[in-house]
Amino acid sequence: MKSNDNSCDCRIPFNIVSGGVTAPRGFRAAAVSAGVKNPKAERLDLALIASDSACVTEGVFTTNAVRAAPVRLSAQHLKAGSDVRAVIANSGNANACTGLQGIKDAKAMAKATAEALGIKTKQVIVGSTGIIGMTMPIERIVPKIGAVAAALSAKGSDDAARAIMTSDTKPKSFAIEVPMSSGTVKIGGIAKGAGMICPNMATMLCFITTDAKIGASELKKAVRHGVDHSFNCITIDGDTSTNDTVIVMANGQSDAPVIKRGTPDAELFRCALHKVMLALAKMIVSDGERVTKFVEIRVRHARTLADARRVAEAVAKSTLVKCSWHGSDPNWGRVIHAVGYSGARIREELVDIYFGGLQACKGGLVTKTPVAEMEKVVKQAQFTVTIDLNLGTADYTVYTSDLSEEYVDFNSSEYSAAVHAKRQKGMA
């Protein structure tokens, strides 16, 4: 059976712990207010995460052809194989569509961070999120880097999570402790998302730390698996932003043995990392701009995994379907309509559709399930829509949200003439 099934097979109970990115040993974090967006606002907007020792590090960056300066620089630093020690990240300005000046500014952030920590510039990853097309107020950011480095602490994760928020309504943080064959490792992460995650993603930033001892190739495999089964199930169809970044840093400071390929520990670590990513990915969907419903779309028994994915994404992207959920309407007609244009091979007379456990459509036709019962499902803040194609063995699951009037209102008025004037001033 082919599947992107996101429920872990492993039965080992992970302990959820506090501390976010500072839960694993040897990591500290902090945040300060640098006035990136507004010099007068006292809002945390510059975050630093640092490890006491060099980290094996893996990164996944946006597939958008327009790549922000910090993404270009960070990808270069990772490629250079330098042992990463720190992540410096800001909200309020994405440093995207900013040309050569943008690259200079991202480098300046890395350099100032390296100087403050006594490490090399190449050991610093840079992340930015916010408005596109405006040069960075680098003159306000660089002078604050000494302060954020001085503030680093084992209790700084929540501040860092807050500092990378844009239109997020709450910080996103998750950490677990994983019992290994001997000893334990911890994995912790912070993330920011918001924007309507699909079909048009706002920047997603996710920084994950672990004290596991793991080699680069094993870490890479675990990160790839985790991202494919978490963030890639919410970032539909390549609609990535200019700045999307997932960074995983492993400093090896735990007392557990080295995680070797093909061992139960390797499997366990992969599951645990996936669990952290999936938890953060779900928080991102739930906190999408003006989202009122969290919806899991399960496609079952497609001919191929690609077909299963096509159906799941077509339904998740349909504005008409999303609107019906917002109105608590179990409208299977709109769902099958999207299934039909998804491009997947289907046979209309075999399609079953369920809201929660209730069958709305059987073999392409309406069922006798009482509407009032199905409405109860769709009225919930969280529910599942299952589409069974009854054709093959491939399954695919995505996570998405409804579409509200408030979303449209919010996104019609977010950027003002003042923002444009600022962009121009910044470029002058």
Add this chain to the structure above:
Amino acid sequence: MKSNDNSCDCRIPFNIVSGGVTAPRGFRAAAVSAGVKNPKAERLDLALIASDSACVTEGVFTTNAVRAAPVRLSAQHLKAGSDVRAVIANSGNANACTGLQGIKDAKAMAKATAEALGIKTKQVIVGSTGIIGMTMPIERIVPKIGAVAAALSAKGSDDAARAIMTSDTKPKSFAIEVPMSSGTVKIGGIAKGAGMICPNMATMLCFITTDAKIGASELKKAVRHGVDHSFNCITIDGDTSTNDTVIVMANGQSDAPVIKRGTPDAELFRCALHKVMLALAKMIVSDGERVTKFVEIRVRHARTLADARRVAEAVAKSTLVKCSWHGSDPNWGRVIHAVGYSGARIREELVDIYFGGLQACKGGLVTKTPVAEMEKVVKQAQFTVTIDLNLGTADYTVYTSDLSEEYVDFNSSEYSAAVHAKRQKGMA
């Protein structure tokens, strides 16, 4: 230069005439109230278009894998090569996801029409639009077919255009007179659309008549060209409904000579048919559900036509871009973001973006154009966004709309529990 450029090259001034589908010789139309959706409502909902003589007919149907019964039946009638004489069409019920009963009902409509007109069942095309998943109230429709046939008149086009409306706010009709090498031909059409045309299309129906003398293969070429450069530029990316149908009937009753392949007359006819289709397609976008802006997206100088199309469709489908237009915000950042994830090959540092004639972005960076000037453009009910990739020679244009809070509200509340109960009752 590769292009889907929709502006006609031909300079011949066509005369716009009144009469819609009855403008060409030998066509009559009518509509009656059959109470399809609501037996008590006195609303025109059953339309008939008939030709006095057999027509060379070409049809283009939905690519949705879920095909409504009338689409299946009509495609079969066209394939059988029967000389079409009439179109019977209803609003209020799409006769989609209705199984075998749906096919029987569509056949019953064709048969009753044939009997009323003294023609064969296969000479009748059936079109339906409305709610999915509910069996047709065929017991109310068939008894009215005699009345609509009796009402056929050369002045009936407007009634027919009204009868096929669903959430359309106004009937859509367009007709022209075309001077040929000798004599003139007329081409007239009616259409219905609404729904938000992209990314999720409501059913689009379009019926076009002409008195031109033209063979099947020449008509097919003209229809294919016309649809590709009109309706396919508003129905983005295969998001077709279960019922979409374009029918073109040519009865040969004009005094102009037969249109032969490769002649100036053939070229002229193709241009004229395209003009009618484009006019109707633009009316459909402008009348989309709660649309307040009509936007033409012109992509220029892509590497390939496929790349140009990818960029145009990504921008047209972006809910964030559509929201910014609704808010009269010339937000080029959101536009370049969509350009970036479109999948087309681009070079960020070469991308230029214009609102109307004003350049907002040059080489991927903000320009000095005053924001107030660009806002004036985006405040208009109709404007153009040009994206110049400066890479190749391929151009592509699509037509789209903004996205309003009212759209979401409308589509959250359109279908009620009562509708579902009706669906179930109909299937009982």
